[in-house]
Amino acid sequence: MRHEFKKKSKVLLIDDNYEHLVGIRELLNLEGTFDVVGIATNVTVGLNLIKKYSPDIVLLDMNMPDKDGLQGIIEIGKLESDTKVLALSGYDDADLIFRAMKIGAKGYVLKTMASAQLIYAIEEVLAGKIYLPLALSSRFFEYFQQSFREETSKQETDEENLLSYLTQREEEVLELLTQGITYKGVANKLFISETTVKTHVNNIFQKLQVNDRTQAVLYAINNGFLSKKVKLGV
Amino acid sequence: MRHEFKKKSKVLLIDDNYEHLVGIRELLNLEGTFDVVGIATNVTVGLNLIKKYSPDIVLLDMNMPDKDGLQGIIEIGKLESDTKVLALSGYDDADLIFRAMKIGAKGYVLKTMASAQLIYAIEEVLAGKIYLPLALSSRFFEYFQQSFREETSKQETDEENLLSYLTQREEEVLELLTQGITYKGVANKLFISETTVKTHVNNIFQKLQVNDRTQAVLYAINNGFLSKKVKLGV
DNA sequence: CTTTTTCTAAACCGATAGGTTTAGACCATA
């Protein structure tokens, strides 16, 4: 796609390192297809510039002293603008990459990367895609999978999941308990008497080794009983 | 890395489509660097073959009639072997890709892809990397970000988060309630009287617009009060 | 064809929870 009237993309730079800031601006200006509408050395100023210029993309440094980059991404997201965020960082910290992508960064590039790659990343993000260099992408996935390994290890590997001892009916009752419903309410929903509900609930308490409904609900939530509602489903 | 005594990698294929199965086996045999140690048309048989041959990698079809592929990945993971799973599918369903990667697949390739790309994917996974074709990787990230947008929208965007009306002391009390502690227990932990706790709790109920402790705990959990413990932290 | 499990239900009782009112002490802000 190369035609003469192509509109330049508006770019904003936020980085506490002023030299780096100017360096990137020069680079992008030389490229000719970008219009650097502003630069800022902190997030607060950057946010104001975004409101003023509505850039297409913001290059946002992750490692800054005052407000950190993650908070910056969140606040840019709250603006409800179409501004895309490309995260910049000196380190390939898996956790940082994961968090940045989680809260809406459209890409993540290292400062050590070749300028051509930076340009490519910007273009990809501007085209609506998500850009992660292969090396970072790998780290991201490792971290991603590890997060869920820890999370699911309790539920699936666990052979002592007391929830598995519950009968079908008891599960139904527990399900209603986790909605904060009283004995009377459960009885009505299941078309059984209140005393029957109490019997089930007492059996549930014994099986889950808890003393009251709140603890039962907490056990249920922390052991995968309600995973679909509380977390991302498997 | 090319030396004559390179050991062939053991590959296992699981796919309910027998023709496809044989086709891939032929392809891999022709390649010369792979040793297809077994093929199976369902997960159950496949699991037994994995136990028997300890393959380096399993190509696992996601769309099968009996046990589906996701369950297959989980069960292969439970074997605690070093066998890696490369997911195969006819569809680039974002949700399916996300789930497969979440539970431990090392890669995901479409059946429609060129055979050279399949070979490349297998080699990458065998080398300990994670392989997602660019197109799927994009879909994955979109889905990934969308999942968390939904999850965080209630907590962060929400200006009607009733939790924000709680005083510090009330938050402390609620925190203890979410651990399933009684009035008496809370009183002891906070070094205040039981009646004081009851006063705080009643105020909490009114502010959160709920009727009992279980509902209060559920509200707290579903609105970010306990996010660090229940979900992945931001 | 027994035996066990599950689901149903009642009666009884004490403990806890929840609702309401009132009130003193402290602190900050108007």
Next chain:
DNA sequence: TATGGTCTAAACCTATCGGTTTAGAAAAAG
């Protein structure tokens, strides 16, 4: 200084919860 919010606390009462025992009917397992 006065006003409002917070934290503390008590007294009172009712509703609900939780523990225990007992038991019949139906279904599943042996």
